[in-house]
Each structure stands twice: as structure tokens, then as C-alpha cells.
Amino acid sequence: MLMNFADRELDMARCHVMGILNVTPDSFSDGGRFNSLDAALLRAGKIVAQGAAFIDVGGESTRPGADPVSVQEELDRVCPVVEAIARELDVVISVDSSTPEVFRETARLGAGLLNDVRALQRDGAVAAALETGLPVCLMHMQGQPEDMQVQPSYQSVLREVSGFLMDRVRVAEQAGIPSDRILLDPGFGFGKTLAHNLKLLAAMERLQVLGYPLLVGLSRKSMLGHITGREVSERLPASLAAATISALKGASVIRVHDVSETVDAVKVVSAMEEAGQ
Ligand code: PT1
Numbered sequence: 010m011l012m013n014f015a016d017r018e019l020d021m022a023r024c025h026v027m028g029i030l031n032v033t034p035d036s037f038s039d040g041g042r043f044n045s046l047d048a049a050l051l052r053a054g055k056i057v058a059q060g061a062a063f064i065d066v067g068g069e070s071t072r073p074g075a076d077p078v079s080v081q082e083e084l085d086r087v088c089p090v091v092e093a094i095a096r097e098l099d100v101v102i103s104v105d106s107s108t109p110e111v112f113r114e115t116a117r118l119g120a121g122l123l124n125d126v127r128a129l130q131r132d133g134a135v136a137a138a139l140e141t142g143l144p145v146c147l148m149h150m151q152g153q154p155e156d157m158q159v160q161p162s163y164q165s166v167l168r169e170v171s172g173f174l175m176d177r178v179r180v181a182e183q184a185g186i187p188s189d190r191i192l193l194d195p196g197f198g199f200g201k202t203l204a205h206n207l208k209l210l211a212a213m214e215r216l217q218v219l220g221y222p223l224l225v226g227l228s229r230k231s232m233l234g235h236i237t238g239r240e241v242s243e244r245l246p247a248s249l250a251a252a253t254i255s256a257l258k259g260a261s262v263i264r265v266h267d268v269s270e271t272v273d274a275v276k277v278v279s280a281m282e283e284a285g286q
Contacts, residue, residue, distance in 0.1 A: 010022040010222070012144055012189060012190070012192075012222065013144070014063075014101040014121030014122050014143070014144055015101070015102075015116075015119065015120065015121035015143060016121075017101050017121060019062060019101070021192075021222035021261040022261075023261070023279065024255075024256045024260060024261060024262075024263065024275050024278065024279060025061075025062035025063060025261060025262050025263070025275075026060060026061045026062060026063070026262075026263055026265060026268055026271050026272050026275060027061060027062070027063035027064070027065050027103060027224070027262050027263065027264040027265065028053075028056030028057075028059070028061035028063070028064050028065065028265065028266075028268040029065050029067070029228070029264060029265065029266050030049060030052060030053055030056065030064050030065060030066050030067070030090070031067055031070070032049055032066060032067065032068050032086045032087060032090050033067065033068060033069065033070045033078075033086065046089050046090065046093055049090045049093070050090075050093050050094065050097060053090075053093075053094050053097075053098055053100075054097070054098060055268075056100075056268050057098050057099065057100045059268040059269035059272060060268060060269065060272035061100065061268045061272070062100065062101060062262075063100065063101045063102075063103045063121075063122065063262060064094060064098075064100050064101070064102055064103065065103040065104075065105050065124055065264055066087055066090050066091055066094070066102060066103065066104055066105065066115075066120075067087075067104075067105030067106070067124075068082070068083045068084075068085075068086030068087040068105075068106070068111075069083055069105070069106065069107075069108075070154070071105075071126050071154045071199075072154065072198075073154065073157060073158040073198070073231070074154070074155065074158070075154045075155070076155065077154075077155075080108055080110050080111070083106065083108055083111055084108075084110060084111060084114060087104060087106065087111060087115060088111075088114055088115060088118060091104065091115045091118045091119060091120055092118040092119065094119075095118055095119025095120075096119075101121040101122060102115075102119060102120045102121050102122070103120070103121065103122040103123075103124045103146075104120045104122070104123055104124060105124045105126070106123070106124070106125065107125050107126060107127035107129075107130075107131050107134060108131065108134075109131065109132075109133040109134050109136070109137035109138075110137075112134070112137040112138055112140075112141055112143075113137055113140065113141065116140075116141035116142075116143055120141075120143065121143060121144075122143060122144050122145070122146065122192075123138055123141065123143050123144070123145045123146070124145075124146045124148075124224070125138075125145060125146065125147065125148065126148045126150055126194075126196065126199065127148075127150065128147040128148055128149070128150075128173075128174070128177040129145065129147065129177065129180070129181060130177075135180060135181060135184045135186070136184065138181070138186060139184055139185050139186050142190075143190070144190040144191065144192060145181065145186065145190065145191060145192070146191075146192040146193070146194055146224050146262075147174060147177045147178065147181065147191060147192070147193055147194065148193075148194035148195075148196045148199065148224075149170045149173050149174055149194065149195055149196040149199065150196050150199035150200050151163075151199065151200025151201065152200045154199075157199055157200035158200065161200045161201050161202050161205060163205060166201065166205040166208050166209060167208060167209065167212050167215060167216075170195050170196070170209060170216070171215070171216055171219060174193045174195075174216070174219065175219060178191055178193070178219075178221065188220075188221070191221050192221060192222045192223065192224045192261070192262065193216065193219060193221045193222070193223055193224070194223065194224045194225060194226070195209045195213070195216055195223075195225065197209065197210070197225060197226060197227050197230060197232065198226075198227075198230045198231060198232060201232075203232050203235045203236070206230075206232040207232070210227075210251070210254060210255075213225070213254075213255065213258040213259070213260065214258050214259060217258070217259045222261035222262070223259065223260045223261055223262070224260070224261065224262040224263075224264060225255045225260045225262070225263055225264065226263075226264035226265075227248065227251035227252065227255065227263075228244075228248045228251075228252070228264065228265040228266045228267065228271075229241050229244045229245075229248055229266055230244075233247035233248060233251060245267055245270060248265065248266070248267060248271070249267075249270055249271065249274045252265060252271045252274050252275065253274045253275075253277075253278060256274070256275050256278040256279070257278055263275065
């Protein structure tokens with residue numbers, strides 16, 4: 010179950026932590042403090058020191074209600090940070106983008122994973138991803154970030170999410186992206202009510218059976234606010250519970266803001282699983 014991320018091999022049978030590095034002016038939980046290159050690198054260094062295997066660099070906010078950003082703006086935000094991290098740190102650089110030009114340029118600069126919340130649906134995205142030779146994470150979203158939380162609706166959220174993901178896998182594989190370069194993500198909070206998110210969380214092992222490693226992001230999301238009544242800054246305990254559940258249900262990558270705390274939680278699950286084998 011080894012996967013190759015730009016010459017770094019990771020065992021996807023294990024659970025890894027991905028630290029979030031937003032390089033947007035409106036980042037939802039770091040107040041957009043990390044926009045200069047030095048500040049971003051400092052934060053990246055902490056993420057790595059705290060035990061993250063991946064850093065997810067994102068120049069476009071995709072949280073509910075966010076506006077799209079131009080290709081040039083996205084390139085200008087993301088590329089210098091990817092280049093600096095590749096030069097300075099030992100970590101897999103994930104690029105949170107749906108933009109073919111960003112795939113090409115960041116792959117050249119040392120990125121190791123294309124994390125596409127639009128599952129390669131933008132024009133030219135499949136071809137660009139194929140060209141890079143990098144693994145891709147295909148995520149489910151209903152609607153677009155601008156309107157996805159207006160009125161999410163499903164007959165069966167599990168069937169529709171897994172059906173969509175398998176359609177996107179088919180498109181990717183038909184274009185020539187090999188199956189050992191694909192991860193899947195149910196897209197918690199992307200066009201889903203609390204009930205939809207909870208169904209997906211409860212049924213995560215049924216996405217596992219599709220045969221591709223799972224990446225999940227629940228950190229500080231509003232579903233945890235709805236459950237606990239807590240503001241975004243007070244959602245660490247709920248985020249750790251969500252990460253622990255995900256690790257127990259077999260997720261390979263957990264995308265989080267709070268790296269050191271999540272690494273500890275995942276270590277407990279891994280230690281238990283190794284003892285029980
Ligand atoms: C995710 C994810 C992501 N989430 C992947 N990439 C975000 N692969 C960005 C809320 O409800 O889950 N998987 N990239 C952030 N998106 C959101 C969505 C942030 C919803 C907050 C919410 O609060």
C-alpha cells in the first residue's frame with residue numbers, strides 16, 4: 010500500500026496527518042496572518058516539527074460562501090510558498106487547488122500531491138494532473154463554495170458521494186492516471202447538512218471498500234460547531250474526536266489545523282491497532 014509523492018513513499022495502510030497552511034488573505038481560522046513568505050515558512054516548519062507528513066498549501070478559500078480567485082492571484086500566492094517549503098523542509102507538499110496552471114507550476118517546484126476539491130472537473134484539469142505524474146485527491150462537493158450550503162439535498166448521501174467519486178475515478182483512470190495515484194475524500198462540509206456529514210462519518214468504512222486511500226478534513230468545521238455549540242476557536246476537542254473516529258475507521262490522511270494534538274490522537278489509535286494485530 011505504498012504511495013509515491015514526488016519521491017517520498019508513504020504507507021497508506023497507516024494514518025498520516027496533513028497540516029493546513031492557508032495562504033489566502035481571508036483564511037478562516039488563522040486570520041490570514043501567514044501571507045508573507047517568511048511567516049508561511051515559519052508556520053510550515055512548525056507543522057513539520059509537530060509530526061505532519063503532509064503540508065496542504067491553499068491559495069483559494071473553499072469554505073462555505075468563499076469567492077473564486079483568479080489564476081494569476083492563485084499562482085502568486087501558492088508558488089513562492091511551495092518553492093520555499095520544497096527547498097527548506099522534509100515533507101510532502103500538497104497543493105489545495107483545482108487550477109491546471111497551478112498543478113503544472115507547483116509540480117515543477119516540488120509539490121507531491123494535488124488536492125482538488127473539484128475532483129479534476131475544471132477544463133484541462135485531468136490532462137494537467139496526468140502530466141505532472143503526481144497523486145491526486147478527488148473530493149466530493151455538491152454545488153460550488155459560493156452556494157453549496159444554501160440547500161444541500163440528497164436521496165442517499167452515501168450512494169451519491171460514492172457514485173460521484175467512482176465516476177471521477179473512472180474519468181481519471183481512462184485518461185491514464187493509474188489507480189495507485191488516486192485518493193478519495195467525501196468532502197465534509199461541502200454541500201452537506203449536519204445529518205449528511207454524520208451519515209458519511211458513520212459510514213466511512215463503506216467508502217474505504219472502494220479500494221482507494223481516504224483523505225478527510227473535519228478540523229474546526231461548522232458541523233463540529235453545530236454538535237458542540239462552540240465557536241471555531243474552541244473546536245479542538247471536537248476536532249480530535251473527529252480525527253480519532255476517522256483514524257479508527259481507516260482514513261489514511263487527516264487534514265487538520267492542530268497538528269501536534271492530532272498526531273498524538275492518531276498515535277493512540279495506531280498503537281492500539283498494532284498491539285491488536
Ligand atoms: C477537505 C477540505 C479541503 N476542506 C480536502 N481539501 C477544506 N481534500 C479545504 C465548515 O463547514 O475536507 N478535504 N480543502 C476547507 N473547507 C471547509 C468546508 C472549511 C466547510 C470549513 C467548513 O465550517
